[in-house]
Amino acid sequence: MKLKIIAAACLILLALRGFSQDKKFYIFICFGQSNMEGNARIQAQDSIGIDSRFQVLQAVDCGDKGWLKDNWHTAIPPLARCTTGLTPADYFGRTLVANLPEKIRIGIINVSVAGAKIEIFEKDSYQSYLATAPGWMKNIVAEYGGNPYDRLVALAKLAQKSGVIKGILLHQGESNTNDTLWTKKVKGVYDNLMKDLKLKPKKVPLLAGEVVNADQNGICASMNKIITTLPQTVPNSYVISSAGCVCSPDHLHFTAGGCRLLGTRYGETMLSLLGYKVKENQ
Template sequence: MRKFLFLTMLASSICFAQDPNLHIYLAYGQSNMSGQATVTSKDKETNPRFLVLRAANHSNQKVGEFYPAAPPMGHSESKVGIVDIFGRTMIENLPDSITVAVANVAIGGQSIDLFDKDRNKAYVQSAKNKGDTWWLKYYDEYGGDLYKRIVEMGKIAKQKGVIKGFLFHQGEADYQMNDWPKRVKKVYEDLIAALELDPEKTPILIGELATTAAGGDLGWRNTAVKEAADLIPNGHLISAAGCPALKEPNYTLHFTRDGYETFGKRYAEKMLELLKAMEPAPDTSKKDSVVVSDSTVKDSVPSDSTNAIRSLPTVRAIHSHEPQLYFDAKEQSLFIRTERKGKVVRYRVTGKAAR
């Protein structure tokens, strides 16, 4: 009976938390972030470890819900771009227990001001006054406020998983804006504040524009892109060197399919490097302070954190070395997960008193 009461007290003392194995990235920008490469049948193949947190209203999917990632990842006419390649590269290089999700809020041809909470309304009104309205249908898919939609997705991300960083690519529309780097920094800082994130743990990856060497019309603006990355303490420049640009009738601003493949992988490589650097050093000073007797539980099996990612949030112990209590929605059972003889095991809580 004592052991049953112990389990009850343990359950009441542990704090419910989001799933730490669900890594979520908030992406925003203009056309290269929404994606311009033609969608192939292979692009439509999904992986349960790569998800889209739907940020736009289309495809009969609900905004704010997670779905297997496949284009369009942003608005309804998005194609394949940075986030598609980024996500697939991430899951190829992370442990099987980790799921990656991306929320993508991007519209082609638009200024950083469209993402600024203090400037966006005036920007939209100015565009309407000029008759520049072709993009408003995508704007409406994002709820009529891009900054607000990013914050909404961020709050959901914090409830369900962990925000690991921001992916950003924008700047072509603002090639004449001298203070563009400062405006980029302001939007990032506003998002960090609104979502109550730790900037030291939440990097922003900022990609270069198609380079002059690749034929890009605005490659000369990459000095400003670097300045933006340098202004933000946790900002990181992603090089576009060697990424082929697409020659179109009136301009060369977008990347080719090969360009996106290289560019998206570079975003992922940098993020993987940052994740590695942020890993805490192993703490061997503490030992498990609680031993759970086999007589109070049944069905000891290897831990399966992947199921927990796509079911209900896990329950995290106060100290990382204590047993962890969590609910597995797939099996509709409560488990205690702990380490025994160097291996992670879990025990099903039955509610039966030990004799």
Template sequence: MKNIGLKQRFGILLTILLSGSLFVSADTADDWDPITDVQKENFYIYIVFGQSNAEGYAARPLDEDKIPNKDLKNLIAYDNYENEDATGINDSHLGEWESVAEPNCRKCKHFQTAFSWVKTFGEEMLARNPGKKFGFIHVAVASAGIRLFDKALYATYMDGTQTNPSPDANAQKKAKYAYGGNPYQRIIEMAKIAQKYGTIKGILMHQGEADGWKSFWPSEVKKVYRDMLKDLSLKSSEIPLIFGEPTGGNGPIPNQDAIVTEGNAYYIPNCYKVKALDLPYIPNSKLHFTREGYVELGKRFAEKASELLVTTGIDGVSFSKGNIEVTIGKRSEGKFEIKSSVPLVKIRVFSLEGCCLANFDLNNLSSFIFSARLLTNKLVILEFVAANGAKKIVKYFDSTSCLVR
């Protein structure tokens, strides 16, 4: 963020007084400002929250990481007090848009974060989704347990009365300093501002190293997700929860599977796991990814988020890239013959809400029989994937009559 001189600060203050608005853009030199040039339908917002691997913890940003991307915006969500105990002058630009540059989560005087995967995620989203711009509500606290993000239980985390596990002292300090002691409320406040200028498209989470092995973790994640949807008037069918695995050094968190396993009591239908156990991590800590690991993690988050945008945001037949001609003919009751102009490696089946129902691996087949008896939904979305990465989406496929609506 640029240093703002006294004259410019007075101009901003005058703007606030005249407009009655508390929130103005901090990055006035950018070519695109989401406040003065509202593009709500093409400005997609993602909420990013969690602990250290959501903050960006291990690696210092390179010079190239610090270059702002004007098509990616971050809504500043942190306070910036003079002292670590949240006293003194609060030189905060809370609620102002800035172009994304690392470190993205916090650029404050104390508890500044390091390189994260958010800018990489955003740049990959730009490449995969031409014509769109992306913004972020980025609130994360290293070492934080999931209950710090619970709108009801955060207070016991902050006052130290929570047990099993006990709160992390550094997480308490960061939450008090940067987010007024209530990170969840800060997310909601910032997200409501963002909704004036863009459309929330998903919630990205990286959390669990602190308490993912506890039995309460799946239910807490489900509660936090549902609370966010309710407080922001969002629909679960339209807003996926996408979360990342921990490092291979940390090892898998079994409870993470509970929220993506259908039939489990804590199953979240529109929830997806991004694989990360194979990514490089720092040997000394074992908990944090290297810079290269964060870069790849951001790309993997973007791959999943883009896939979900495609399956929930089109009508009729659409081509993601390349050119695949697919014909579907009814062979017998519940079975269909599928012929493709190019060999296919995968068929994905989605509900109309964008939830993945089935994933079939093919061996470069261009003609085969597909059984609809495996499908429990009458109307589905079919995604055909070729070996060269080309995709074709067929929306509103009626699995009982072989009609494309």
């Protein structure tokens, strides 16, 4: 009888171990509007040479690509939805895998909505914002089950079964330009994520990128003055400069080159926070 009990206990332990987190699988939550969603055209160089250690948890079904939602696959762009473009998250992940020990893997979650204010991610009041949104935005939100915040949390909880959430990447602000309450609204979303995912703010930094810079004649560049104050409201937050990141003719979206540079800066900042340096002669 004792042997049966011991055997049963061993089987339970083995089962639990099979579903345990891999502490060397670093998960990063990404959200925002069009630049984080991926507006830049994906070029040939962006889809080759991607290390299989860099993974994305698919947010929506893309049958033509063989990508099923709620499943991991190598992070070949697009990382948000089936027809989106290049995002800073692409080269954020590439930068990390190129500079971290080979035993560490990187996982990305990306739920972003083009043109949306930060209010689209407010847990308890997004409905009022969505109610007045244009039809094309509602169609994007519908791909996320009608609630982008809930989809983000659901993916993050699923990811936590495989790895450990190490940070959050935000690129949003164009639609909230000159909104002096933006930092408080971002804090509200961040605080809800910490609570709903049982995370500790001191261990999960928030990296927020600037919108197209004044040096590129960005039409929303004035918002960067507000974005740079985010660490005053969210202590464990860091602002990623967009200076020199080339934009498209609309002066609102980054080009592929701009996304690469901005994403690399996100990655280098995260490497520093993780206690690593960029390798020389990459």
